[in-house]
Amino acid sequence: MGNLLDPAALDAAIENVHRAGMPGLFAEVRDGDQVWRGAAGVADVATGRPVTAGMRHRVGSITKTFTAAAVLQQVESGQIGLDTPISRYLPRLVPKERGDAITVRMLINHTSGLAEYLPYAYPSLKAFPYLPDTGPQSLDDHRHTWFDPTELIEMGVTAPAVGTPGGTPGLYSNTNYLLLAELLEQVTGTTAEQYITRNVIERAGLRDTELPTGPYVDGPHSLLYEAWFGMIDPPRDYSVYNMSWAIPAGSLISTVADLNRFYGMLLAGKIVSPSSLAQMRRTVPVVSQEGKTIDYGLGLYPMEGPGQGIFWGHGGTVWGGGALAMIRADGKRQMAVAVNMQRWNRLDSSGRPQAHPIDDALATLYRVAMYG
Template sequence: MTTTRLSRRRIGVTLLAAALASLAPGAAAAAPASQAAAGLQPELNALVEQGTSTAALAEVRDQGRITWRGAAGTADLATGRSAHADGRFRIASVTKTFVSTVTLQLVGEGRIGLDDPIEHYLPGAVPNGAAITVRQLLNHTSGLGNYLDDPKVRDTTEAGNREFLATGRWIEYTPERLLAIGAAMSPYFAPGQGWHYSNTNYVVIGMLIRQVTGNSWREEVENRIIRPLGLHHTTLPTTSTAIPGPHARGYFKLSEGAADVTRLSPTIADAAGAAISTTDDLTRFHAALFSGHLLAPAQLAEMTATVPIPDAPDHAEYGLGVVRYDLSCGQFWGHPGEIPGYSTGLLGTRDGSRQYAISYNEYDKSDRRKSDRLYRAFEEKALCDSPATSG
């Protein structure tokens, strides 16, 4: 669940049997930090000390081993409890990469055709569904309206944040209702004739997974990714408003001070962004995905076939549930995420050799250029100031 503008920071089980030993939790014990990785704490601290976040957690992984992990800030402003690097958080739109992976596994199994119209699978469900393909839903070229652009669902002004705190965060949405809200909006363009980020696309993909498999997208992600990889701290809540396990709390900044927005209904995000995870689980997922342990080469090639994102910084382009970014040292792949109280970044090399994940509870959004600059300083150092600098 990410805003339309994707800046650098916002923005098959049988294949696993022989190759996942190096990705297991026990095999990922922290290696001695390199000189570059050891210097990451000041950049992480800056996200908090310069006023943009209340807490920040991050991890860097290289060749299957953790080279650095850190935390900064306060997990709970009421108690002063410090943030911890193993805390859980809402990953928002990074969920899309999990959901796209399952969809592409189903493509590899011959159960879904990327260029089939969605009408073929969900007759009558999606307006103009005969002209919208599965691929266009996955890469945001469908033109479907983004339900989060409806201010009745999410208004990011202070008044809107107050309304969300009081009532909006408790609303339980069905996928059908989210689709209806997006479909009631005027299309951004004819299918395939532009690009516009829309969470509605992935709500539809979640419905597609259920139609094809008979299981919810959550069950398929659990069975095909979370359990095989042993991602024990990754959860896919249905209606629970809580974050299980240790976690930093999320806040809105209101004129009178901090307002706790940690608890909310995950149904507002559904398959577009409802998952909860840790930095360690996310880097392990990225390593498995881009090392070829979750998708066959043909499907991974489809995932990384991109379309331009208009006006994107760093020449970012969108694939199927992943974003390609150009950093100073090369191209990197991953996805950003943002949901009330939490922002997430997951990025790494195309060959799966190096990745980093970060969660930061962005509190002060008054100067987005400043917070972007601080985030980029961390990202560049995490991925570029090391022996593994290209993807």
């Protein structure tokens, strides 16, 4: 199973994603002690400034693994019960009967039945993302909006339920992770951001990772180009953005090296205990925001390759940027990839994304990175 890294194949695969239309991307792949880092394309299409493998990047929902790990630490210390109703901790945020039926575990694995707040906070997106009448106007309206998390939670809680608590398939919803942040604050007496920074980010020794407080990405970084299914043409830069719409669910800034370090330590039982890790790897079917049914654990999900075992990790997107980080179950092989454009697929007349050469090129890069 130990295919050693093939730098030439990785260089070619990353270059092909750029050739297929991605402005810039960068990655780190590890196999035991071997490390390959690569980058292709530009961080700024106007100046031609190149991307580099060490850039800091908004990594979107990869944040959820950090938040889930923080909650599990509090489960280990007896402050939170994984199968305790959320009403026990946050009676005002989730009304009684519903709060009694939704457990902490259901929030972490998206089986709470709570709706996504995004289409309410960002009305032009509609039922993001697949409706013919979706549009990007809200992205510009809210570039500098400071959202109150309890107001976002209320949007998700008062919206029609998307399932019964504990029922499967669950439906992926950021509302769940905003509630987990409130839960952390309730039991630790500090903000979720401070708790996660101290007990997850710093515990893992991540020097280039942070939950940002302002709209800027500090340090060397790429611009982030949002195409919104071809409706923003040419794609527009959203690298400066107030991320309060997603703090514990999607605001993390990191590097590909830090992401690999984090998942390596997580799977080695150094962030949460082995028994917590076993809980994180118990999956249920969940429908993703792209409408695909995936197996989802507690802030982690598996990807399977032909005869190569299972990889665990998480992907993420923000306006204009995205990332994917995966580690083989035995901890030996890892990859983290960051891209600087999102939603490059145009929609057909029924509002479904059409295939784009970037899709195949990325799939090939992931395959070479994970399986050699």
